[in-house]
Amino acid sequence: MAASATSEPPRLQALMAEVDRRVRLERSRNLLIVGFLLVLVYVSAGQTEFNPGLLVTKSPQMLRILGGFLHPNFAIILPKFLAGSSEHANLRYGYPEGLLGHFALQTLMTALLGTFIGSLVAIPVSFIAARNLMRRGPLGSAIYFAVRALMSIIRSIPTLFWGILFVTAISVGAFAGVLAVSIFSFGLMSKLFSEAIEAIDWGQVEALTATGANPVQVVVHGVFPQVTPYLVAHLLYTFEVNVHSALILGAIGAGGLGFLFIQYSEQLDYPSEAMLLYVAIVMTLVIDYSSAAIRRRII
Amino acid sequence: MLRCVNRLNEPTAGRVLLEEAELTALRSGALRRARRRIAMIFQQFNLVRRSSVLKNVLTGRLGYQEGWRSILPSFPAADRLIAWRSLERLEIADKAGVRADSLSGGQQQRVAIARALAQEPEVILADEPVASLDPETAIVVMDYLRDINAGDGITVVCSIHHLELAKRYAHRIVAMRRGGLVYDGAPGELDEGAYRRIYGRLGYE
Numbered sequence: 206m207a208a209s210a211t212s213e214p215p216r217l218q219a220l221m222a223e224v225d226r227r228v229r230l231e232r233s234r235n236l237l238i239v240g241f242l243l244v245l246v247y248v249s250a251g252q253t254e255f256n257p258g259l260l261v262t263k264s265p266q267m268l269r270i271l272g273g274f275l276h277p278n279f280a281i282i283l284p285k286f287l288a289g290s291s292e293h294a295n296l297r298y299g300y301p302e303g304l305l306g307h308f309a310l311q312t313l314m315t316a317l318l319g320t321f322i323g324s325l326v327a328i329p330v331s332f333i334a335a336r337n338l339m340r341r342g343p344l345g346s347a348i349y350f351a352v353r354a355l356m357s358i359i360r361s362i363p364t365l366f367w368g369i370l371f372v373t374a375i376s377v378g379a380f381a382g383v384l385a386v387s388i389f390s391f392g393l394m395s396k397l398f399s400e401a402i403e404a405i406d407w408g409q410v411e412a413l414t415a416t417g418a419n420p421v422q423v424v425v426h427g428v429f430p431q432v433t434p435y436l437v438a439h440l441l442y443t444f445e446v447n448v449h450s451a452l453i454l455g456a457i458g459a460g461g462l463g464f465l466f467i468q469y470s471e472q473l474d475y476p477s478e479a480m481l482l483y484v485a486i487v488m489t490l491v492i493d494y495s496s497a498a499i500r501r502r503i504i
Numbered sequence: 505m506l507r508c509v510n511r512l513n514e515p516t517a518g519r520v521l522l523e524e525a526e527l528t529a530l531r532s533g534a535l536r537r538a539r540r541r542i543a544m545i546f547q548q549f550n551l552v553r554r555s556s557v558l559k560n561v562l563t564g565r566l567g568y569q570e571g572w573r574s575i576l577p578s579f580p581a582a583d584r585l586i587a588w589r590s591l592e593r594l595e596i597a598d599k600a601g602v603r604a605d606s607l608s609g610g611q612q613q614r615v616a617i618a619r620a621l622a623q624e625p626e627v628i629l630a631d632e633p634v635a636s637l638d639p640e641t642a643i644v645v646m647d648y649l650r651d652i653n654a655g656d657g658i659t660v661v662c663s664i665h666h667l668e669l670a671k672r673y674a675h676r677i678v679a680m681r682r683g684g685l686v687y688d689g690a691p692g693e694l695d696e697g698a699y700r701r702i703y704g705r706l707g708y709e
Contacts, residue, residue, distance in 0.1 A: 213585075217592055221584075224558060224601045 273475025274482075281305045281477050282484060305465065309484055312461035315382045315454070316447035322383070323390025324440055330356075330395050332424060335402035356399075360392035368454040379460025386447050386454070394443050401435035402428060434503045441496035448492055452485055505680070506629045506663050510542045511535060522627070540567035543620030547632035549612040553605035557596070557615050560604050561587040564622030583622075590618040594648060610641035617648055621656075628652070630662040634669065642666075646673050667699070 213221070249255075260267075282305045333339060334356060339349035367388050371381035405428055413427040455463020462485060469478040507513040509520050511527065520527040522538065530538055543564070551560045565583040566574065579587070591597040594614040599607060604615060613633060620628050630649060634642035650673055653660045664670050670677050671691040679687035679702045686701045687694070 213588070213592075217588065217597055220597050220600060221588055227601050 270475050270478075274479040276476050277480035277483055278474070278476035279480060281480050305462075305481060305484060308455070308460075308462045308465050309488060311379050312451045312455065312463075313448065313488070315379055315386055315451040315459075315461055316444060318383045319386025319451070320390050320394075320440065320444045320447050322387040323392075324394045324443065327391045327394035327398060328436070330391075331398035331402055332428075334395055334399040337403050337405070337407065338424070338428070356392060356395050359388060360396065364389040364450040365453060365457065368457050368459045372458050377458040382451055382454040382459030382461060385459060386450055389450060390443050390447060393446060394439060397439040397442070398432070398436060401432050401439065405431045437503050438500045441499060445489075445492055445496055448489065506544070506631045506661060509627075509629055509661070510539050510544055512544075536567060540623060541625055542627045542629060543623040543625035544629040544631065545613065545616045545620050545633050547635045549609070549616045549636075551604040551612055551615055551619075553603070555604060556601055557591070557604055557607070558584075558587060558600040560615055561590055561600075561618045561622050564590070564619040567623065586624070587618075587622050590621040591615075593621060593652075594618045608641075609637050610644060613637065613641075613645050614648065617645070617652070621652065625658060627659045627661060630660055632663055632665070635665065642669065649673070667694075667702070 330352060333348055334352045336349065339345040364385050367385035368382060371384045375381050375384070409431065410423055410427045413423045418426065451461050452463050452466075455461035455465070456467050458464060462481060466478065466481050469475075469481060508515040509522075509527065511520075511530075515528060518528070522542070525538065527535075527538055552563070559577075562579045562583060565579060565586060568583070569580075588597060588600070591600055594617055596611060596614050596618065599611065599615075604612060607615065613636075617628075628649070633649065634645050637645060646669060649660050649662065652658055662670075662674070671694060674691050677687060677689065677691050677694060678685065679698070681702060681704075687698050
């Protein structure tokens with residue numbers, strides 16, 4: 206570029222040309238990568254029957270659903286005695302007023318219980334899944350790899366599949382949901398928390414080792430204090446994710462709002478469907494903001 | 505205090521003047537144009553660590569660019585030339601292509617000075633520029649700053665804890681203690697009494 210047009214000393218000109226050449230090379234390499242990714246995107250569109258035209262031809266149906274969102278059915282969030290027997294209440298479908306609150310609570314409790322059970326197992330396991338604590342000998346390494354593999358296997362199965370497994374194996378109901386959420390929580394929490402342990406400042410551990418403390422003492426007094434803020438932060442995050450999972454799990458009969466959502470949508474009851482989504486949105490917003498506020502305070 | 509000059513921090517009281525222009529009264533656009541005239545170097549260098557040395561120095565030209573083109577990663581040829589000359593001036597052009605965080609502390613600070621120089625400023629604010637460097641490298645960096653001050657006519661305002669370095673390099677020393685002025689004068693006139701006023705009853709050295 207500028208190199209040839211100037212009166213810089215030859216050494217500098219050579220340097221400038223060299224760097225220019227490298228930058229151009231790097232740029233064409235990046236262009237190649239982006240081009241390759243675009244081809245992948247194009248192929249994906251073909252394989253998934255991606256068809257924006259459907260958005261136009263199906264627009265009347267979408268507008269009807271959207272209409273429901275403008276006129277949500279408030280009756281379903283009111284307790285029975287307040288809702289009265291107006292025709293807005295969807296008694297005619299056999300789902301009484303006030304049901305929404307019950308199911309919303311069930312979703313929250315599924316998430317809470319699942320977070321508790323999953324994390325209870327995940328927290329101790331995280332320590333034996335932390336590279337920096339374990340890979341100090343052949344036995345530790347073996348345990349480390351075994352635990353890591355187990356965690357990966359558990360995480361590779363989506364929460365929804367766990368839910369389906371438990372619904373078929375045990376029965377329809379919130380208990381199946383709790384089990385599915387617990388297992389998912391274990392997978393997520395053990396990954397997040399073990400990585401927090403891996404990121405600790407080793408100097409503090411060395412200082413405690415130098416006092417003659419045994420490994421367990423070192424973990425309790427040197428590692429744990431370093432990771433407690435992350436423990437709380439990751440617990441909150443896991444809970445957030447679990448609320449979402451619990452919402453979805455209802456759709457396969459594992460309790461909670463998702464169950465109602467499927468019912469409403471099968472009856473094409475868009476106003477009630479809309480009301481349910483509004484409740485889910487508010488729930489999520491409240492949880493996300495309050496956990497963000499707590500995180501800010503502890504980290 | 506230095507950070508109040510280019511208003512990275514807002515002063516709670518008082519004014520900052522640069523040749524009759526009241527910096528503390530400027531609003532966004534005018535403030536950015538004023539900042540262009542006042543380069544800054546930092547104790548922790550504050551290079552964009554993952555970017556190349558050349559790119560870091562080129563960022564010194566950002567204040568001169570207008571419009572949508574300036575958010576693109578490429579810079580005009582004239583700016584590139586200025587950046588190269590600044591690197592050459594700091595004798596670190598050899599490293600132009602490498603990532604900033606692969607350099608030693610002293611080299612990084614030289615790149616930071618090159619970035620400041622690329623700004624073609626009237627003033628360089630140096631906020632503890634050698635506090636993160638070993639004594640030998642500190643001398644090298646201070647030498648560059650002195651040469652830039654003498655050769656390019658750029659005023660260097662340097663905050664520094666090390667009184668020996670201050671005496672060796674400064675034309676004028678201003679000492680502050682607990683928010684108040686305790687010394688303002690030539691380096692040569694710093695005596696035992698001034699030391700005690702600056703550093704309290706412990707004295708110094």
